Amino acid sequence: MDQPEFRFYKLSFLLPGLLGLLAVILFPLFFTVRVSLSGWSAVSPGLDFDGLANYRALVSDVRFWQSFERLAGMAVGTVLIQYILGFAMALLVWREIRYRRFFRVLFLVPMMTTPVIMSVIWRTILHESLGPANDFLGLFGLGPYPWLTDGSFAMASVMMVEVWQWTPFMFLLLLAGLISLPREPFLAAAIDGAGPVRTFFNVTFPLMAPVSIGAIIIRLIEASKIMDSVYVLTSGGPGTATETAGYYIYIRGLKDFEIGYAAALSVTYLVVMIVLLTVIAKLLVRTFVGRGT
Amino acid sequence: MMPRFYSALKYAAVLIWSAFVLAPFMWALTTSFKTANGVTGGPTYLPWIQYKPSLHGWESLFGGAGGIDIVQPYIDSIIVTVGASIISIVLGTLAAYGLSRFQYRAGFVKNSDIVFFFISQRIMPPIVLAIPFFLMLQFLGLLDTKTGLIIVYIALLLPIAVWIMVDFFDGVPRAVDEMAMLDGCTPFEAFFKVVLPNSLPGILVALMFCLIFGWNDFFFAFTLTFTDTQLLPVAIVALNSSVTPWWSLSASALISVAPLVLIAFFVERLLSRGTLAGAIR
Amino acid sequence: MKRMLFLTSSACVLTLALASAGRADQVDYTKYGDYANYGSAEDGSSACSYANIDKKDYSGKTLKVISNAVPVIGEPTILHAKQFEDLTGAKVEVVNVPFGDLYQRIMIPFQTGQAAYDVMFYGSLWIGDFHNFLAPVPEEYLQTPGMKDVTQNYKDVATWGDQMVQYPVDGDRNYLKVRADVFNNPEMQKKYKDETGEDLAIPKTWDEYNQIAKFFSGWDWAGDGKKHYGSAEITKRDDLMFSAFIDRVAAYAKNPNVKGGFFFDLKTMTPQVNNPGWVKGLEMFIDAKKAFPPGGENFGLGDAIFSFGGGQSLMEYTWDDPFIQAQEKSSPIRNKVEAAPLPGAYEVWNRDTKKWDKFDTPNAPPYITWGWTSAVAKASKNKEMAFDYLCFFANKPNHALDLQIGRFGINPYRNADFEAKFWEDKLGWTPNVAETYVKTLSGMDKSTNRVFDLRVPGVNQFMSILANGVSQAMAGQKTPQQALDNVAKQWTDVVNKIGKDKVRDAYAKVVALEDQGR
Missing domain, CATH: 3.40.190.10 (Periplasmic binding protein-like II)
Known part of the structure; x- marks a missing residue:
């Protein structure tokens, strides 16, 4: 279909979307880069020229780089958990199970809630004095646990809320992927006498590779922006234990109103993320496809 | 014996996960009927028995004294979300089809780079885009309007639409459109008459994601409006005062998720019928 | 056209006059919720009393207000906005924003030259960032009895240099x-x-x-x-x-x-x-x-x-x-x-x-820590209406009501507020509670x-x-x-x-x- 006479069609499919997006995004993008070279703040609004001052400050901003490390751990951690749980749940309600339609709908619901609001609900659940989490575990003689006041617990709590909210995303993509799988490879495996475990690793998993890669990449992108839950649950505390890059940029940008500096942080963030994601995508393709059929 | 054990394990796993998924909603449901005294005494679960239920949390959502009116925000939210989603789906589907069927090359830029460009729009933390978008809408005179928000949301939703639809079209055999063109169709006709009708499931999944992400956006709805246009998430956090009113927030959480749960039922129907086969690859 | 306008406005005055003539010197809150339970103070005769605000006609005009989330400050903002609408015919649009995000919601329009809000309610500590964008309180409002009764402490809090740029609506301190x-x-x-x-x-x-x-x-x-x-x-x-x-x-x-x-x-x-x-x-x-x-x-x-x-x-x-x-x-x-x-x-x-x-x-x-304050934007095109609204917000009956409703977050900042009697009579506090409260608060003001x-x-x-x-x-x-x-x-x-x-x-x-x- 790449004949020259299709050139017109070729362009008219792609261009409306591409140009539309460029029109909306190009100005903000360049503007951000420009702002990152200025000293725009609460006190001196506007686009003066400050050279690379913001970038120089950023290099030695320990808090930013630490928040980046933390973010990396958190994003990779939550996405992996989401992937495993999402895949498991998709497999469970894929075939023979009663009330599966009910479970399928139920498992989708958390994704449809507004993150800010649900984080507030979670905060009330994890409230160490007034929330049901410790109360419930107390019935089994467990706890009370410092859900939001101990560094590691706070980290785990934030991750749990993220897992709750976004596992459905994985679940839906993987379930739809499973449903659309061809039947033949499974029949062949059955004829070979493969058990469920072997069938999974030799047939299901490799066939699901493309869906998996796409889903993981998208979730990594979204998970990196993690902010609402941090803001509501812990404000980045205790200390800086749960401060992520997104939250740190938010604090510097809109709370402290250091617009110029926050723009520099964001540009750096964008570059690092694009590089990282490209590498991760390549790695994922290699592991999934390399192991596959 | 073994299969029965496996099946018990299976149900146990599903039930545990269901409990985890449901817990916040159950807690929100019971909390929504509490007052300050029902909250400060420690966790309670059963109305009448453990605390005195009150409708205050719910009333505050519908213009009751000491509350806000969420009816108008609800309508505005629907208009903006649906509007932006549909435009994104139209543009995204066309672009995705192009990217799936043709080879584009501009310098070193190839198809995969264009797809990545689309997706990469979601990497930027929204915080930074607040001021540029603000200035842009100010220049266009669209601050505090639904149109302005729709434009911004297109930038947020289009990448999702493109990503899902490219994968989808890649899964539709090329033979389908080639046959159509052998029959004398132009690529447009082939797309609209043959490919599109067969792609409805994919489009619906993409649409669902667009609706979810659009419906739940708080940040841009918050930064780019003043008093005229207030979308649902913004109206709801207007209840999040320094004294967190657990009750009205709980009620609002339940009410804001309602329309999307309807969508979940719809999507599940499609899934179960198998029409989604191939929607996502 | 002019004549028509004249006719309508005079008709307006007439009906309003009739309406207020039929009313005692008490304010009726029943229309707006259960606020009437708290009773009402006398309307008085200040420039911003119900009777006087009633005489103004702002029909066709819109006042844009940003305030804290409901109920703290947000609820009285909405309540008094509704009353103001009914009295003057103006349209008052209120947006309620959680405290954590209030600063940026006000600051972005300020810095980009967008006249987004006429009236803002916010934390008084931001005066250092905001003062350039605020309209000073005009002399006539400084002469209202309510304003004159504000303690020196809270006048200080509202003042930048020698100009009052914030309109005091609340007194706050930690104790x-x-x-x-x-x-x-x-x-x-x-x-x-x-x-x-x-x-x-x-x-x-x-x-x-x-x-x-x-x-x-x-x-x-x-x-x-x-x-x-x-x-x-x-x-x-x-x-x-x-x-x-x-x-x-x-x-x-x-x-x-x-x-x-x-x-x-x-x-x-x-x-x-x-x-x-x-x-x-x-x-x-x-x-x-x-x-x-x-x-x-x-x-x-x-x-x-x-x-x-x-x-x-x-x-x-x-x-x-x-x-x-x-x-x-x-x-x-x-x-x-x-x-x-x-x-x-x-x-x-x-x-x-x-x-x-x-x-x-x-x-x-x-520590006279930040409390709620309000201000009118310099860029506002409706300054008179905006100050009228604020003055009305803090008029005698409204202030007396607001003080009584804890969730409103409005606390004593006028000399008259430091009366133990008020808290005992209106809210049924025991004398000991009321006295320690009033004494603590006024003591801080005198420190x-x-x-x-x-x-x-x-x-x-x-x-x-x-x-x-x-x-x-x-x-x-x-x-x-x-x-x-x-x-x-x-x-x-x-x-x-x-x-x-x-x-x-x-x-x-x-x-x-x-x-x-x-």
């Missing part, structure tokens, strides 16, 4: 709240005496505070079968924790004998946050962790309110809200509480002599050794750096000295970045308020 039923319980007094050898009394110093709080932590001193704790404090990093910290530090570091700055040394603009007085305050803050309820290390204001107001904690020392919550009609600890000034310290750091000064009575400077907020440009940045440092020390990531040294270093950087003179000029105004000692 101590305790469970009087425990302190006055002979059994508890004996228990405390037996185990510590000291008399149980409302703490006068932070040492005593911590000791009592720790003593009354983790057991059931209320006799309701639950565990109770000593102290609820705001500790969540970006949720007003800086206020709680400054409350504690003021006793050790605001020396009445040292003039010229609490946060900085005004002469050199050297940050004082890491001097021994501040470090001591932080150490005591950390020490108090042992008396926190579960989760108390991540408490926002809302949690502190629930903890004290719900009877879980013995003491609390932030704004009025926990006290009011405890005094709600349905509260389990109604009339079992008492207000008192913030604790102090016998030894106060003197940064001039580099020594600890000893005091015979504890040094306990009140000559006060701490004000750091009302300089970039205040949020200074406070968020401070909160981060304190939080790191609280979490054990750094020692108090390290954490505050780090804060001082970052403060210096910020001062240099904003410009030393700029910060100094602004800070000089704060120091002037503190040092004039009136």
Whole structure:
């Protein structure tokens, strides 16, 4: 279909979307880069020229780089958990199970809630004095646990809320992927006498590779922006234990109103993320496809 | 014996996960009927028995004294979300089809780079885009309007639409459109008459994601409006005062998720019928 | 056309006149909710009374208002907006925004030259960033009886240089709240005496505070079968924790004998946050962790309110809200509480002599911490209507109503408010509760050794750096000295970045308020 006479069609499919997006995004993008070279703040609004001052400050901003490390751990951690749980749940309600339609709908619901609001609900659940989490575990003689006041617990709590909210995303993509799988490879495996475990690793998993890669990449992108839950649950505390890059940029940008500096942080963030994601995508393709059929 | 054990394990796993998924909603449901005294005494679960239920949390959502009116925000939210989603789906589907069927090359830029460009729009933390978008809408005179928000949301939703639809079209055999063109169709006709009708499931999944992400956006709805246009998430956090009113927030959480749960039922129907086969690859 | 307009407006006046003639001198709130339960004060005859606002015609005009989330300040904003609409024919659009996001919602339009709001309600500490964008209060509004009755303290808070640019609608300060039923319980007094050898009394110093709080932590001193704790404090990093910290530090570091700055040394603009007085305050803050309820290390204001107001904690020392919550009609600890000034310290750091000064009575400077204020935007095209709205908001009957409804978050700031009688009659407080409340509040207003907020440009940045440092020390990531040294270093950087003179000029105004000692 790449004949020259299709050139017109070729362009008219792609261009409306591409140009539309460029029109909306190009100005903000360049503007951000420009702002990152200025000293725009609460006190001196506007686009003066400050050279690379913001970038120089950023290099030695320990808090930013630490928040980046933390973010990396958190994003990779939550996405992996989401992937495993999402895949498991998709497999469970894929075939023979009663009330599966009910479970399928139920498992989708958390994704449809507004993150800010649900984080507030979670905060009330994890409230160490007034929330049901410790109360419930107390019935089994467990706890009370410092859900939001101990560094590691706070980290785990934030991750749990993220897992709750976004596992459905994985679940839906993987379930739809499973449903659309061809039947033949499974029949062949059955004829070979493969058990469920072997069938999974030799047939299901490799066939699901493309869906998996796409889903993981998208979730990594979204998970990196993690902010609402941090803001509501812990404000980045205790200390800086749960401060992520997104939250740190938010604090510097809109709370402290250091617009110029926050723009520099964001540009750096964008570059690092694009590089990282490209590498991760390549790695994922290699592991999934390399192991596959 | 073994299969029965496996099946018990299976149900146990599903039930545990269901409990985890449901817990916040159950807690929100019971909390929504509490007052300050029902909250400060420690966790309670059963109305009448453990605390005195009150409708205050719910009333505050519908213009009751000491509350806000969420009816108008609800309508505005629907208009903006649906509007932006549909435009994104139209543009995204066309672009995705192009990217799936043709080879584009501009310098070193190839198809995969264009797809990545689309997706990469979601990497930027929204915080930074607040001021540029603000200035842009100010220049266009669209601050505090639904149109302005729709434009911004297109930038947020289009990448999702493109990503899902490219994968989808890649899964539709090329033979389908080639046959159509052998029959004398132009690529447009082939797309609209043959490919599109067969792609409805994919489009619906993409649409669902667009609706979810659009419906739940708080940040841009918050930064780019003043008093005229207030979308649902913004109206709801207007209840999040320094004294967190657990009750009205709980009620609002339940009410804001309602329309999307309807969508979940719809999507599940499609899934179960198998029409989604191939929607996502 | 002109004639038609004239006719309509005169017809309007006529009906309005009729309507108001039929009404007694009481304001009717029934239309707007259950507010009528609180009764109404007399309308009076000030320029902003119902009768006088009724005479204005703003039909066809729209007033845009931004306010805090409902109910604190947000609810009265909406209530008085609805009334204002009904009286003047104007359309009043209100947006309610959570406190954490209020600053940026106002600041972005300011800086980009967008006239987004006519009226803004916000935290008075932002005056250093906002003052350039605010319209000064016109003379005629300064002459209203309500405004004249505002205490000097809160006039100061609303003033930048020699101009009042914020319209006072609320008075705020931090003070101590305790469970009087425990302190006055002979059994508890004996228990405390037996185990510590000291008399149980409302703490006068932070040492005593911590000791009592720790003593009354983790057991059931209320006799309701639950565990109770000593102290609820705001500790969540970006949720007003800086206020709680400054409350504690003021006793050790605001020396009445040292003039010229609490946060900085005004002469050199050297940050004082890491001097021994501040470090001591932080150490005591950390020490108090042992008396926190579960989760108390991540408490926002809302949690502190629930903890004290719900009877879980013995003491609390932030704004009025926990006290009011405890005094709600349905509260389990109604009339079992008492207000008192913030604790102090016998030894106060003197940064001039580099020594600890000893005091015979504890040094306990009140911290006049930020409260709600309001202002009209300079860019507003409806300034007259905007000021009318604010003046109406704070007129006599409205003010009397707002004071009574705890969740409104409007607290005494006029001389007339400091009448114990009002609280006893209107809200059924016992005389002891009402008197300690009024006495504590008015005492703070009269103090000559006060701490004000750091009302300089970039205040949020200074406070968020401070909160981060304190939080790191609280979490054990750094020692108090390290954490505050780090804060001082970052403060210096910020001062240099904003410009030393700029910060100094602004800070000089704060120091002037503190040092004039009136």
